[in-house]
Amino acid sequence: MSEASIKYVRMTPRKMMAVANNIRGKQVQAAIDYLTFCNRRAARPLLKLVKSAVANASVKGGIDVDNLYVKELLVDKGPTMRRWMPRARGMATPVLKRSSHVKLVLAEK
Numbered sequence: 001m002s003e004a005s006i007k008y009v010r011m012t013p014r015k016m017m018a019v020a021n022n023i024r025g026k027q028v029q030a031a032i033d034y035l036t037f038c039n040r041r042a043a044r045p046l047l048k049l050v051k052s053a054v055a056n057a058s059v060k061g062g063i064d065v066d067n068l069y070v071k072e073l074l075v076d077k078g079p080t081m082r083r084w085m086p087r088a089r090g091m092a093t094p095v096l097k098r099s100s101h102v103k104l105v106l107a108e109k
Contacts, residue, residue: 002057002068005103008078009045012098016042016075020102028054028068028106046102053106063108072105 035047078099
């Protein structure tokens, strides 16, 4: 088993989950291929995360990298930056800049 995580990704968890749901349970090579050609902005940090987990597995030793699959992929909420946008009649509306924490676990079949 190999793990990797990224924290404080400046993207909403909902957008990250849309891409993460498509690679959960897949073989690592299929996940890398999907993320390479996916047009969603969330695909880039997830691709980097999968490659990092594969590198962790190869350094650990005793694990066949070709048999790895995405066992667990969790996308959680990170901290939210609160900003204000000026509106008409002297009012202000909140702008919530959300972030995500992602944890990936690879396992051998």
